[in-house]
Amino acid sequence: MTFLKVENLKVYYPVRGGFFRRVIDHVKAVDDITFELKEGETYGLVGESGCGKTTTGRTIIGLNRPTAGKIFFNDIELTKLKRRDFYQYRKDIQMIFQDPYSSLNPRKRVLDIIAEPIRNFEKLSPNEEKTKVMDVLEKVGLSPESIYKYPHEFSGGQRQRIGIARALTLNPKLIIADEPVSALDVSVQAQVLNFMKDIQKEFNLTYLFISHDLGIIRHMCDRIGIMYRGRLVEEGTKDEIFEYPQHIYTKRLLSSIPQMNPEERIQHTAFRRKVNEEFKNNYDKYFDAEGKIFDLKPISETHSVALP
Amino acid sequence: MTKQPLLQIKNLTTSFRIHDEYYAAVDNVSLNVNENEVLAIVGESGCGKSALALSIMRLHNELNTKLEGEVNFKGQNLLTLSTAEMNRYRGNEMGMIFQDPLTALNPLMRIGQQIEEAMKNHLNLSDAEMKARSLELLKKVGIPNPERTYLQFPHELSGGMRQRVVIAIAIACEPKFLIADEPTTALDVTIQAQILDLMRELQKQMKTGIILITHDLGVVAEMADRVAVMYAGEIVEIADVYTLFSNPLHPYTRSLFNSIPSAAEGSDRLHVIQGIVPSLKNLPRTGCRFASRIPWIKESAHEINPTLHEVEKNHWVRCTCYQDFHFPDDTEAVKYDIS
Amino acid sequence: MLKFIIRRSLIAIPQLFLLSVLIFLLAQAMPGDALSGKFINSPNLDPAYQSELRDKLGLNDPWHEQYVRWIGNLVQGELGMSYVHNVKVETMLESRIANTFWLGLATLILTYLIAVPLGVIAGRLPDTNMDKFIVTYSYVSFSIPIFVFALIMLYIFGFTLDWFPTGGSVDVRTEPGSWDWYVSKLHHLLLPALSSALLATTSTIQYLRNEIIDTKLKDFVKTARAKGTPERKVYTRHIFRNSLLPVAAFLGYDIVYILSGSIFIEQIFSYPGLGQLFVDSIQQRDFAVVNVLVMLFGVLSILGTLLSDIILSIVDPRIRID
Numbered sequence: 001m002t003f004l005k006v007e008n009l010k011v012y013y014p015v016r017g018g019f020f021r022r023v024i025d026h027v028k029a030v031d032d033i034t035f036e037l038k039e040g041e042t043y044g045l046v047g048e049s050g051c052g053k054t055t056t057g058r059t060i061i062g063l064n065r066p067t068a069g070k071i072f073f074n075d076i077e078l079t080k081l082k083r084r085d086f087y088q089y090r091k092d093i094q095m096i097f098q099d100p101y102s103s104l105n106p107r108k109r110v111l112d113i114i115a116e117p118i119r120n121f122e123k124l125s126p127n128e129e130k131t132k133v134m135d136v137l138e139k140v141g142l143s144p145e146s147i148y149k150y151p152h153e154f155s156g157g158q159r160q161r162i163g164i165a166r167a168l169t170l171n172p173k174l175i176i177a178d179e180p181v182s183a184l185d186v187s188v189q190a191q192v193l194n195f196m197k198d199i200q201k202e203f204n205l206t207y208l209f210i211s212h213d214l215g216i217i218r219h220m221c222d223r224i225g226i227m228y229r230g231r232l233v234e235e236g237t238k239d240e241i242f243e244y245p246q247h248i249y250t251k252r253l254l255s256s257i258p259q260m261n262p263e264e265r266i267q268h269t270a271f272r273r274k275v276n277e278e279f280k281n282n283y284d285k286y287f288d289a290e291g292k293i294f295d296l297k298p299i300s301e302t303h304s305v306a307l308p
Numbered sequence: 309m310t311k312q313p314l315l316q317i318k319n320l321t322t323s324f325r326i327h328d329e330y331y332a333a334v335d336n337v338s339l340n341v342n343e344n345e346v347l348a349i350v351g352e353s354g355c356g357k358s359a360l361a362l363s364i365m366r367l368h369n370e371l372n373t374k375l376e377g378e379v380n381f382k383g384q385n386l387l388t389l390s391t392a393e394m395n396r397y398r399g400n401e402m403g404m405i406f407q408d409p410l411t412a413l414n415p416l417m418r419i420g421q422q423i424e425e426a427m428k429n430h431l432n433l434s435d436a437e438m439k440a441r442s443l444e445l446l447k448k449v450g451i452p453n454p455e456r457t458y459l460q461f462p463h464e465l466s467g468g469m470r471q472r473v474v475i476a477i478a479i480a481c482e483p484k485f486l487i488a489d490e491p492t493t494a495l496d497v498t499i500q501a502q503i504l505d506l507m508r509e510l511q512k513q514m515k516t517g518i519i520l521i522t523h524d525l526g527v528v529a530e531m532a533d534r535v536a537v538m539y540a541g542e543i544v545e546i547a548d549v550y551t552l553f554s555n556p557l558h559p560y561t562r563s564l565f566n567s568i569p570s571a572a573e574g575s576d577r578l579h580v581i582q583g584i585v586p587s588l589k590n591l592p593r594t595g596c597r598f599a600s601r602i603p604w605i606k607e608s609a610h611e612i613n614p615t616l617h618e619v620e621k622n623h624w625v626r627c628t629c630y631q632d633f634h635f636p637d638d639t640e641a642v643k644y645d646i647s
Numbered sequence: 648m649l650k651f652i653i654r655r656s657l658i659a660i661p662q663l664f665l666l667s668v669l670i671f672l673l674a675q676a677m678p679g680d681a682l683s684g685k686f687i688n689s690p691n692l693d694p695a696y697q698s699e700l701r702d703k704l705g706l707n708d709p710w711h712e713q714y715v716r717w718i719g720n721l722v723q724g725e726l727g728m729s730y731v732h733n734v735k736v737e738t739m740l741e742s743r744i745a746n747t748f749w750l751g752l753a754t755l756i757l758t759y760l761i762a763v764p765l766g767v768i769a770g771r772l773p774d775t776n777m778d779k780f781i782v783t784y785s786y787v788s789f790s791i792p793i794f795v796f797a798l799i800m801l802y803i804f805g806f807t808l809d810w811f812p813t814g815g816s817v818d819v820r821t822e823p824g825s826w827d828w829y830v831s832k833l834h835h836l837l838l839p840a841l842s843s844a845l846l847a848t849t850s851t852i853q854y855l856r857n858e859i860i861d862t863k864l865k866d867f868v869k870t871a872r873a874k875g876t877p878e879r880k881v882y883t884r885h886i887f888r889n890s891l892l893p894v895a896a897f898l899g900y901d902i903v904y905i906l907s908g909s910i911f912i913e914q915i916f917s918y919p920g921l922g923q924l925f926v927d928s929i930q931q932r933d934f935a936v937v938n939v940l941v942m943l944f945g946v947l948s949i950l951g952t953l954l955s956d957i958i959l960s961i962v963d964p965r966i967r968i969d
Contacts (some may be wrong), residue, residue, distance in 0.1 A: 021654075038457050045557070048496035049467075078645075155584045185352040185523065185585070190567035190578035197577075208352030212496060215526075256501035258526030260568075262549045272501055367869050391878060401876035411866040414885055415965055416892070420963075425884075445673040461964040477874065 001075050003206060004037040004060070004174060007074065007200035009012040009069035011055050029055040031230035032069070037174070042200070042207040044221030046253070052230040053210045057176045060208070061095050062086060073174070091121050094167035104151040110137070111147040114166050121170055132169065139202075141164065155190035168199070176208045179272070181216065190198060193220060210233040214257050218242055223302070226250050228254050231293040236303035246305040247284045313340035314382065314485055315364070316516040320377035322356070322363045324588065330374050333359040335541035337377075348524060348532035348549070350564075354585050356541040357521045364519070365404055366394055381485065398428040400491030405507075407490035409470035413462040414515070419446075419473055420458040426480040445476040450506055468499035472641045474508065482514060489521045490512065504530055525568060529553060537561045540586065540597040544564040544617065547623040557625045559633040562599050565637065579635060582644060588601045596627040604640040605632055648960070652953070659949045666945045667721075667938075671714045674934045721942070727935040731928075739924065746816045747909055747920035749804050751841075752835045754905045755898075757844035762851035766894075767887065769852065781852065789849040792843075793908050797915040800842040811838040814917030839916040843908050847901065849895055858890035865889075869877025895962055900954030903948045 014027035030052040045053040072249040097103035134144035140161040225235040234247040255275045259268040296304040317339040323330035333354040406412040446454035450470040492500040536546040545558040566579035596610040614627035726736035769781040805813040816830040913922035928936040
């Protein structure tokens, strides 16, 4: 049984033009990607803005419609389900958003924010609901008395924890975290990341961790998929990706990370230049005649690269 | 070796008015920047680094800001100048690069016009000369098709290209001094790398003195010659970049390093700095400002009026608490509830 | 651009169709019909003759047949007959359209002449006494009903001070086309236009003020200052231009607002325009005229919003319509 399987997923957006605004082309936000998540692991989806990583996450949770492809969750094909049946599985898949400032309704109390998913899925008396909310708040390390406060009374890190508490209320199995710490300062970021690791152990959560920050991805993830222009260019374990990158795009991405050692900056810049040159000069080696990325091919049991 | 620094900041205090009272966001900061030197100012949001950057060029809102101290540029105290006199320096001998290239350009003006505006203010050039120079600048910052970009509007360019234009504007009059306020924060990593490479190249060519404001220690390691770490409006540590990265001393600097999930090494847990950054209104104004965030360090370790100490040549650290600082052990972590 | 205009016009067709059905049904639902107004003046008329007349004119047909006939004529430019005045509707509109046009234009110009400087001052110097005064004015003007204000203006400047005429669109003693005639026209226009304009300024002032305050904080304004651009130019070149943008886009809506205001204004100042005709026609149950006028207002509203979109696309390079 596979926990989550994404099979040949495509998400296209129509481009309209001409007098009658007919569809003349498609933006291929996600263009035929396949990957799997095992229960309890953290899978990192990395790439630069516009590479399709966010669209992928949103499609799994049902916020976007797939153009083609299948998504299986515990062997149930989500993409085939009717809206009402899909609803049931929404309980098990929750999302944490990037911006803790805009993803919480400023006019709602913490109680109402966190109870919202409960109200959607379960019928509880106001008292039961309150107890449950106070429980989750405690789990995320906020005092249970804060249920009557409003989002603006919390710091950025605390707000992100409220967002996580909301995602946790229904005891989900899979959490899709879309850049959960990008809006936070490093020290606050550390707090949220530690916390995410703790609750993962405690509740046996599986994470699909979407980020552009390779440092965070390396810290958090077991396996990593690198996305570029809507396709996966490389997939492997953390070590495979960071130690033995195969695709030129992966190398380019890795060489772009600022080196934390000022002594090595000259070598690092030279290395970066070399990689960029290879990217330019050996373009046809990594991309097909139309500039498209090849399909992933396994080079070991866990490591796949998009090479011909 | 008593060469005058290019920019000398002396006891600068920048206060903002909140409900009829002034609160210092930058508190008694002194700094020097030499010609051909990149000084990075690092800190988290609210530490006063951006307020400091705006104060140097006096770009803050004059209605609710008070500046005290001196900002001497080539011997001239900028804080005593009238706005008109200040405008002779802005964009001419001093340039500024902003964080978000999306908003830093006027959406209604063509790229060419925006670059030439700086030249119009300071140089006496004909239209043709200005255009030639703009095209040259665009080429210099790595824009592939200058003729085309010259006539484009900002929204027609990608983020990386826009940031190149912002740089072109900043260096249009070949300034001696630049302030770069989080120049790559809004950009993707590969673009960030390109922009950093470009800035370093231009800096070497033009021998510019640069103040680089950033929260990203990786950017610091790639760019800076010297580093100043700011916390709660004060400089807590200042040293050359090699010293600071190999031997950080102030508890805040050390905590900052330990909280970064570094791409190079993988430790399981990140260090979390206890508590939260105090808001401007609630900044501790006496004693060691970082004391409340390291409560397991005994009170006597802190100075009553912390000053900067030169612990080795050109390596300054504020307060004496660095001598007794250690990261919390398990019992301390439990006691002080550090998650 | 042309494509956009054509597409927008095509979208307007179903809108206008729905509007026409609605008007027609409403007119039908009102007590009386096109002839009642005429008959009010002759109560001794034989009821048998009345119904015969109705039959002849098709007023007893089912509503949809009447509607099809009416809309068919309308499309062919046949606006119908006013049974009350026994003249063609076109004839009744002719002179009044020009009057309303000039009144509207004067109102619009005055509105901007008042609103733009006030908005700019308030936005540039927020929280000063000047700003507070301007904001207060804009709120007060927003809350006064136009007919109350117009009556007060008429009383003070028309009757008490006698600076302006109190009715009509021109002094009938002047020779049409002569200099005096134009001056008299303008003289008659001024008070109604000013009354309307003083109240129409609210949205422009508030919008402009807020836009300027917002724009002042934008990064590109900092960029401009960092270039050493003199303060005066920072305002003219960067702040005002960007702030006027959304205001320019309101032009179309302002036209609609002023048009609807003209209904009261013209009535109060006895100004022979479309608004006055509209009210008179309703009172006299002159449905042929009412229906045409509502359609006309509808077309103008749609044109107004179209105009807004076009202006915006011209002044803002980010908006491209094709």
